[in-house]
Amino acid sequence: MEETVEDPPTSAVLLDHCHFSQVIFNSVEKFYVPGGDVTCYYTLTQHFIPRRKDWIGIFRVGWKTTREYYTFMWVTLPVDLNTESAKQQEVQFKAYYLPKDDEYYQFCYVDQDGVVRGASIPFQFRPENEEDILVVTTQGEVEEIEQHNKELRKENQELKDSCVSLQQQNSDMQAELHKKEEELETLKGTNKELEQQLKAQKDRWENELLQLKEQNQKMSSENEKMGVRVDQLQAQLSTQEKEMEKLVQGDQDKTEQLKHLRKENSQLLLTLAQQREHQKKLEQTVEEMKQEEASAKKKQQQLTDENSGLSETLNENKIVCNVLQREKERLERENDLLKRENSRLLSYMGLDFDSLPYQAPTSDQGGAGQNPGLVYGNPYSGIQESSAPGLLAIKRCPTCKSDFADDIFDHTLEQQRMQTLCLNCPICDKSFPATEKQIFEDHVFCHTL
Numbered sequence: 001m002e003e004t005v006e007d008p009p010t011s012a013v014l015l016d017h018c019h020f021s022q023v024i025f026n027s028v029e030k031f032y033v034p035g036g037d038v039t040c041y042y043t044l045t046q047h048f049i050p051r052r053k054d055w056i057g058i059f060r061v062g063w064k065t066t067r068e069y070y071t072f073m074w075v076t077l078p079v080d081l082n083t084e085s086a087k088q089q090e091v092q093f094k095a096y097y098l099p100k101d102d103e104y105y106q107f108c109y110v111d112q113d114g115v116v117r118g119a120s121i122p123f124q125f126r127p128e129n130e131e132d133i134l135v136v137t138t139q140g141e142v143e144e145i146e147q148h149n150k151e152l153r154k155e156n157q158e159l160k161d162s163c164v165s166l167q168q169q170n171s172d173m174q175a176e177l178h179k180k181e182e183e184l185e186t187l188k189g190t191n192k193e194l195e196q197q198l199k200a201q202k203d204r205w206e207n208e209l210l211q212l213k214e215q216n217q218k219m220s221s222e223n224e225k226m227g228v229r230v231d232q233l234q235a236q237l238s239t240q241e242k243e244m245e246k247l248v249q250g251d252q253d254k255t256e257q258l259k260h261l262r263k264e265n266s267q268l269l270l271t272l273a274q275q276r277e278h279q280k281k282l283e284q285t286v287e288e289m290k291q292e293e294a295s296a297k298k299k300q301q302q303l304t305d306e307n308s309g310l311s312e313t314l315n316e317n318k319i320v321c322n323v324l325q326r327e328k329e330r331l332e333r334e335n336d337l338l339k340r341e342n343s344r345l346l347s348y349m350g351l352d353f354d355s356l357p358y359q360a361p362t363s364d365q366g367g368a369g370q371n372p373g374l375v376y377g378n379p380y381s382g383i384q385e386s387s388a389p390g391l392l393a394i395k396r397c398p399t400c401k402s403d404f405a406d407d408i409f410d411h412t413l414e415q416q417r418m419q420t421l422c423l424n425c426p427i428c429d430k431s432f433p434a435t436e437k438q439i440f441e442d443h444v445f446c447h448t449l
Contacts, residue, residue, distance in 0.1 A: 025043075029123055
């Protein structure tokens with residue numbers, strides 16, 4: 001056997017699995033004269049599409065697989081399969097590669113998968129002479145050829161049935177594909193709706209977040225207002241201290257000082273009422289923050305971090321509430337002290353301090369050890385109490401040499417001692433004077449914002 005350029009694609013597929021009716025060979029002679037080129041004419045059926053590696057081989061009759069070819073030629077691919085001329089094709093076998101014996105051969109069209117798609121009738125390669133005009137065949141050969149033709153017709157019918165079945169399957173597959181495409185479009189529409197719902201939900205969450213931020217800004221603004229109010233109260237407190245100094249400086253101003261004390265007492269009561277109202281507002285704010293926290297938990301689980309921050313804010317607000325409660329109790333105690341102080345001042349107004357006896361200091365006994373509540377000792381330790389029974393003791397300031405009753409003198413010392421005390425922030429450890437308690441409370445409240 002001869003080969004050209006490269007081996008064609010073959011397979012070990014047997015004859016029973018080949019399809020001989022997809023390519024039809026035309027004008028096949030009963031014999032070809034040796035020494036001349038042989039042209040093979042063939043027609044491509046409607047449902048067959050040739051490929052680049054298809055080939056036509058010359059096989060000896062009785063072959064079993066496509067590997068048993070004698071020689072072959074590559075087919076030429078038509079430019080346009082839809083034309084009638086494209087269906088009619090031909091290849092030419094050179095004389096050099098043709099068989100030299102007088103055995104029977106046939107053309108076979110083999111695709112690039114090694115499967116036979118068509119086969120011709122048998123022919124021979126021998127000289128032409130008159131004796132060969134009459135072809136004598138045995139009865140067995142005739143029966144074999146007829147049997148082969150019956151098999152070819154049967155296979156042709158099977159191929160037609162298979163083609164119809166494949167067309168039906170193709171129609172079913174097309175219908176199923178169309179149905180799948182409709183389902184895909186439905187899923188795309190559903191997906192688009194879900195994306196729109198998700199976007200709308202996200203917008204609602206963003207709006208709620210903006211509202212929370214605005215509320216936070218409002219609380220900050222209120223805090224600034226409270227700071228201004230604290231400054232005003234601090235100024236009022238400074239004025240009260242000056243008025244208290246004027247009160248202890250002279251007996252003639254006691255009545256006027258008493259009026260100022262009453263006025264200051266009413267202001268303190270008003271301040272206490274305002275602080276109570278502020279405490280109620282804080283409690284309402286805490287409750288609103290709780291409700292906002294519960295609403296945020298239901299709407300979006302992704303706000304967990306913010307909710308935890310609100311919980312921490314709530315705890316800090318509770319701390320502030322406790323601090324405000326202690327401050328309230330302290331103000332109530334101070335109010336009671338002021339009331340008792342007013343009572344003492346009223347009782348002093350009916351006394352003549354010029355007739356009270358004084359006892360000059362004789363020694364420095366009692367220094368800082370006489371009053372353990374003072375840090376640097378008692379600066380008025382030189383003033384001695386009167387020995388007269390039933391009268392109030394008189395003490396003299398060692399700085400300005402002014403005389404004071406014992407209770408007034410001790411109250412003044414208590415104010416000086418309160419000024420030396422400091423309030424420490426439980427969060428940042430910042431210190432505030434004891435007289436700036438409102439500033440200290442607002443400072444602690446700022447940590448909760």
